[in-house]
Each structure stands twice: as C-alpha cells, then as structure tokens.
Amino acid sequence: MKQNKYDESSFFTNYSQMARSIGGLDAAGEWSFFRQMLPELAGTRVLDLGCGFGWHCRYAREQHARSVVGIDLSGNMLExxxxxxDDEQIEYRQLAIEDIDFPAGEFDIVISSLALHYVEHSGDLFKKVHHCLTPGGAxxxxxxxxxxxxxxxxxxxxxxEGEKLHWPLDDYHREGLRQSRFLEHDVVKYHRTVSTYINLLLESGFELKQLSELAPTxxxxDSHPAWQEExxxxxxLLVSAVKK
Known part of the structure; x- marks a missing residue:
C-alpha cells in the first residue's frame, strides 16, 4: 500500500494550514523558479503527478493548455x-504516482512539484513518464x-543558545528510505543523490535541459527574510528534461 498521509485527518489539517496551502503558487518560494523552467503551455496536454490542491493544474489552463490531468493518491487533496x-478540461484522478499507465504519447508535458521524493522506485516512474510523453515532450x-x-x-x-550552527550532512551515498518528521507526523521519504536522479533520467531516454538548486535571488x-538560511x-532541486 502506498503511503497516504494526506488522508489522515490531523496531518491534512496541519497541511491545510501551511502558507502554500492557503496562498497557492505565489506563497511557494520555489514557484518563480519552477515557472521559468516550464515550456510554452498553450495548446498542450499536461499531466501533473501529485497534483494536491490542483494549483499547477489550474495554472496550466490559465496559460491555455488544451487539457490537464491531475493525479494524486489522496482523496482529501482531490476533494x-x-x-x-471550475473547468471541464481539468480531470482529477485518484491514483498513486507509481501506478500511472497511460498510452504512448498521451501528454506533451509532465510536471510534478515536491512529490517524487515519496516515490520508492524513481527509475520505473521515469520510464513510465517517458512512455506517455510525445517525442520532444517536457x-x-x-x-x-x-x-x-x-x-x-x-x-x-x-x-x-538555540542558534543554527550548520546543516548536518551524513549518509549521503546511502540511498533509500528515510523516516522523517513533517507537520508533527512520521513520514516516509526516499533519499537519492543528485547523480542518481540525473542518471535515471538519462537511462530512461531523457535529455537534461536545466538543473536548479534554487539559490535565492x-x-x-528582500521580500522574504526567512529565505536567508536557504x-x-x-x-x-528542480529539473527540466525532454524526451529525445
């Protein structure tokens, strides 16, 4: 059974109170960088993996995407x-990201925001994404x-004195499951190195276009002092690739 923390009432309540859950894309510090990495959306068929509240789905349609499918395992999120x-060209489906099974060339663009670190086998998923993208798709x-x-x-x-001295880094090359703490709950995430992400993409048939580690501008x-620690x-980590 895939992890589905967002259908646990206390976790979903805490998540719903986050700034990005209330304010949407403009409240997500990484959004301006992510948006710049997106290709032209007008006239495209878009798939959003881990769509959550549907912010990216609605943005795609605002940019005149032809159609959008949003995938999420959580019934709470999709509700x-x-x-x-209020858009007939946006379809939401309750499905684990790992279980997608779309026809070849079904989409022109596949996006995913802060969801793939919950996926255990990225290589398998990258192959599925490659399959459902049209040639040249992003x-x-x-x-x-x-x-x-x-x-x-x-x-x-x-x-x-409670001051932040440094960010500890250890076990970097020991990839796999991490039992972390998020929103006062135990959450399973999967750690993999930067090189693993990139090599899995290349092995799946993608060409890397852009990589960002989100250095604050x-x-x-100036507008968000809390980002000083970033x-x-x-x-x-933000990645843009295309199907060769």
Whole structure:
C-alpha cells in the first residue's frame, strides 16, 4: 500500500494550514523558479503527478493548455482540488504516482512539484513518464534536495543558545528510505543523490535541459527574510528534461 498521509485527518489539517496551502503558487518560494523552467503551455496536454490542491493544474489552463490531468493518491487533496476548480478540461484522478499507465504519447508535458521524493522506485516512474510523453515532450519536476533528505532528521545543528550552527550532512551515498518528521507526523521519504536522479533520467531516454538548486535571488531575500538560511544549504532541486 502506498503511503497516504494526506488522508489522515490531523496531518491534512496541519497541511491545510501551511502558507502554500492557503496562498497557492505565489506563497511557494520555489514557484518563480519552477515557472521559468516550464515550456510554452498553450495548446498542450499536461499531466501533473501529485497534483494536491490542483494549483499547477489550474495554472496550466490559465496559460491555455488544451487539457490537464491531475493525479494524486489522496482523496482529501482531490476533494479540495475539485472544490477549487471550475473547468471541464481539468480531470482529477485518484491514483498513486507509481501506478500511472497511460498510452504512448498521451501528454506533451509532465510536471510534478515536491512529490517524487515519496516515490520508492524513481527509475520505473521515469520510464513510465517517458512512455506517455510525445517525442520532444517536457518533464519538469521539483524534489527536496538530496542534501536536505540525506539525514532523516532534516534539521539544523543548534548551538547552546538555540542558534543554527550548520546543516548536518551524513549518509549521503546511502540511498533509500528515510523516516522523517513533517507537520508533527512520521513520514516516509526516499533519499537519492543528485547523480542518481540525473542518471535515471538519462537511462530512461531523457535529455537534461536545466538543473536548479534554487539559490535565492536578491528580490526573494528582500521580500522574504526567512529565505536567508536557504543561502546556507539547498532545500529544493528542480529539473527540466525532454524526451529525445
């Protein structure tokens, strides 16, 4: 059974109170970078893996995508997405990301935001994404950065006065399951290195187009002072690839 924390009431309540859950894409610090990595959406067929509340699905249609399919395992997430969506060209399906099985060339663009680090076998999924993309189709995704996921604790090392001294990095090359703590709950994530992500993409038939470790811009630092600590360690990894 795939992990489905978002259908646990207390976890979903905590998630619903996050800034990005309330404010949408504009409240997600990585969104401006992710948006720049997306290809032209007008006239395309889009698949969103781990669509959550459907923010990216609705954005794609605002950019005149022809149609959008949003996949998520959580019934709670999809119920909220449907409540926020009034568009017959957006279809939501309750399905684990790992279980997608679409025909060849079904989509022009596949996107995924902060969901693939919950997937155990990325290589298998990348092959499925490659299969359902049209030749030249784009695959753009973000995950928690491997520096961030290497240790299950995912927290700073603190000094005697509670100051953040440094971000501990250990067990980087020991890939696999991490039992981490998120929103006051135990959550299973899967750690893999940057090179593993990239090599799995290449082995699946993709060509790498762009890679970002999300260094904050001056504008972001000025408008969101909390992002100062993101200069000390990467939290997100963003990848853009195309089907050769």
């Amino acid at each position: 909220r997405a449907k409540e926020m969506t 695959f753009v995704f973000s995950v928690e950065h491997p520096v961030f996921t290497a240790l299950a604790g995912q927290d700073w090392h603190y000094g005697a 001056k504008e972001l630092l 200069m000390r360690r990467p939290m997100f």
